[in-house]
Amino acid sequence: MRRDVFQAIADPTRREILNMIAHQPLNINAVAENFEVSRTAIYKHIKMLTECGLVVITQFGRERYCEARLELLTEVADWVEQYRKVWTERLNSLENFFDEKRVRGRKKG
Numbered sequence: 001m002r003r004d005v006f007q008a009i010a011d012p013t014r015r016e017i018l019n020m021i022a023h024q025p026l027n028i029n030a031v032a033e034n035f036e037v038s039r040t041a042i043y044k045h046i047k048m049l050t051e052c053g054l055v056v057i058t059q060f061g062r063e064r065y066c067e068a069r070l071e072l073l074t075e076v077a078d079w080v081e082q083y084r085k086v087w088t089e090r091l092n093s094l095e096n097f098f099d100e101k102r103v104r105g106r107k108k109g
Contacts, residue, residue, distance in 0.1 A: 005072050008052040013037070014045045018054060018068055025058070025067040 008014055017031055032042040046066055049055035056067050 003048055003051045005052050005054065005075055008049050008054050009073075009076060011045065013042075014049055017042070017045055017049065017066075018070070021055065021066045021068045022070060025065040027063045027065050028057075031066060 009018070013035065016034075020026060020031060020034065028043060028046060029039070031046065032039040035042055046055060046057070049066075050057060053072050054069055056069055058065050058067060
């Protein structure tokens with residue numbers, strides 16, 4: 001089952017896992033050591049990240065390493081960008097409104 005990237009990043013634990021392995025591949029035990037939940041719970045999070053295509057697991061000998069594939073996050077960035085533009089425009093309009101109020105207030109005083 002292919003899951004959605006938005007589902008993957010919705011959970012703070014999965015976001016933290018991505019943050020950890022974004023810098024370097026780590027084995028599953030190394031990832032699990034950083035959390036107070038069971039190794040099984042962490043493995044389930046990693047499985048979802050793998051299903052979304054954000055993580056690839058590679059076997060080296062007996063160890064399984066998680067490697068981040070963050071290219072798919074551009075989908076999230078693109079989606080967020082459209083709203084950033086809208087909010088920037090709204091905040092700029094609000095700032096202009098208050099600037100005009102200040103100017104009018106000074107003219108009256």
